[in-house]
Amino acid sequence: MEFVVIISVLVMVLLSLLRVHVILSMILASLVAGLMSGMNISETFETLLNGVGGQAETALSYLLLGIFAAMISYTGITTLLVRSLIRVLTGKKTVLVLTIAGIACLSQNAVPVHIAFIPILIPPLLKVFDEMKLDRRAVATALTFGLKAPYVMIPAGFGLIFHQTIQEAMANNGVDITVYESAGSMLIPGLGMILGLLIAVFISYRKPKEPKRTQLNESIQFDVDHQDMSFGHKHWLTLIAIAGVLVVQFLTNSLVIAALTGIILMVLLFAVPFKNGDMFVQQGVSMMGTIAFVILIASGFGHILKETGAVTTLVESSSHVLGDNHAIIAFVLLLVGLVITIGIGSSFGTIPILAAIYVPIGVEAGFSSLAIAALIGTAGALGDAGSPASDSTLGPTSGLNADGKHHHIWDTCVPTFLHYNIPLFIFGWIAIVLL
Template sequence: MLDNPVLISVIILTVLSLLRVHVIFALLIAAIVAGLVAGLPLSETMTIFIDGMGAQSGTALSYILLGIFAAMIAHSGIPGVLINRLLAIKKPSKYIFIFGLALTACLSGTLIPVHIAFIPILVPPLLYFFNKLKIDRRALASALTFGLKMPYMCIPVAYGLIFQGIIATEMTKNGMAINQTSVPVAMIIPAIGMWVGLFIAIFITYRKPRNYAQTNEDIEFLKEAKDEQPRRNFELRDGITIFAVIVALAIQLTFSSLVLGALSGIIVMFVGRIVTIKEGEDVVQGGVKLMGVIAFIMLIASGYATILKETNAISELVNAVNGVTGDSKLITAILLLFIGLLVTMGIGTSFGTVPILAVVFVPLCISIGFSPLATAAIIGTAGALGDAGSPASDSTLGPTSGLNADGQHDHIWDTCVPTFIHYNIPLFIFGIIAAMVL
């Protein structure tokens, strides 16, 4: 088991990330190591890697379009109005801002389908204010990651509908039928673990003030946000923008497509002249800049995931688990969740992890005697584990894109490590509880 390609490559990915090697290079090196350890020639490893990048092309395109849509929403002026309202609070509490970001992140994956694209628009203008209140940005990163993860685990709307649908489909395909409406029930207990992690991060670990320098970037972001949108009443353009968001959500839910949802929202913004054709080029370039790097990292992570699948190393891990657990449900649940943590840490996407895990998890769960609800909890939690804390996850890349606008927030030590500790540990514990009681 110690020579397993997945185990070795994920350890290398983690070490390189902690040493501040950029996530793109860390993923490339980890993928090459996984292939070589599995006995694949270097040329074949790279061919598999490049071919595998195409598996996430739809996700990458959706992120680019969501970035453009978010840039158009910013151009409409609504974010500036919100920022001015926040800055007008006479005696602000840091907890209002922390929980406000968590709520906004929750909405970005449910009612307002822009996902992480809102972060580099909304957060940078507020950094000056966060610095003034001496809010530890690790608490803000924890709040944002919570809002990006918790809803899709147990709320059957938008991203949650997709995630839970994948779990139900893959379980049924591999021999254990379950209704999609049962999956949110199975994920309630693991979701409680997310809440526990959030409160520990905010009220215990990162409650003390932390000093940040007021940089020129922070001051400029704040000045631009205030200058662009003076106080004004509700206007027709605001109504059109809200309508565009509603259309994007409706199309996304109807066709289960982020690409079509974002594209429909963009079309409404152009037709409604929130963004004119003349302004379009600059706004589109701004949107691509917002999400381009993240989209490319997701492509590379997809190539890495393909390498792991081609090595059959995940099946080897599960077989090794089957050989030592016997009939113990507790030990089986612990080891399966550990495997899920390893795989998702490397791949960086819970959505992409579930189909990989279900193939080998479902037959094992059937043989051990887990119920469909318990199996759904194991697979769903195993997929979600590692999404927080992975250097290649959108749940960590998104928060860093906003909080590091002035260069004072490290992706690994200020986002990945805090979210790994505060969410993966509670998820692991509550996932085991769900597996044992359901």
């Protein structure tokens, strides 16, 4: 039973690397997990479908955000933003990538909209990336860094939720720690991510790369060449709608309600014509439909792993062979966390599962509370970057592949796995041993 998670995750990863679509890869991996756990085919798919609803709200929010992004793009306000970036950053590829990373960081803490900004900002820049011969893998790593590093290190916005989850999970298992102590324990692992970003931007993807040649989806156009466009009343109305989305999200903590509010405001304020509603829906679903379905299937896959008890069995079986060497215990448990999070695709969803087992192991082995927090936080964060089913990879792909020139696995997942999971693993292991 303990090998169910490992084998099913390997099936998903290998099929994805062979360019089998991630949705089919996860369905086949779910089938492998179910059959290995003693279920028949019907029971496996029933369990898969029962788990799909676990991320229904997230999937719906992404579809609505896609429609909202299409409306914003229609007004031309992103064209103005992109033209400003072009004027300032033309020829400065490294500065452009780091600027995108900075904007992504703000989406986690200062203005916690998560991936909602990506389909608004990135598609209009794709033509610029091609003209500058900018390697889109550098942009993917920059976006993933901004979506992940802030919540790992900073207890604000999504970072507050992340560290509160660690705090509560540890408290439920008998170890008390503050949110700020949890965040402090993750500073060293976070430094590993900063190193990974610098390697990606200044070494791995610095060389010019010829853009791929493919036929652009004619239903989605991202034109930034309107030189006569100036900031007008519809752009002010668009900013009001965007502000409304932010306010509603703060008040309700719901992306679905916030995105729907933005769509309604764009229509009521006459920022976009009501008669073009079908076009906006079509463009929004085209941009975000795949990511929504991936999230749904990933939820079902994770549900199968949880329902079969395979995750708990894997952790418990690993704990029996660890001994009392802190370095070995940390290494093995981080490796287990990496495998589990790649399969489930959510660091936030993985932490409660890991904490229930990791806290007793850490206490028994004599780890400090800070070391246990670093162990849980790093093990949960590992695999978020690089997972085919993670927001941190699906978000960047949703923007970078708007013109069909960016492959989710080879252009987003593999680069982010190499540049973030490896240094995060090493720096996290060092932090656990030192704390």
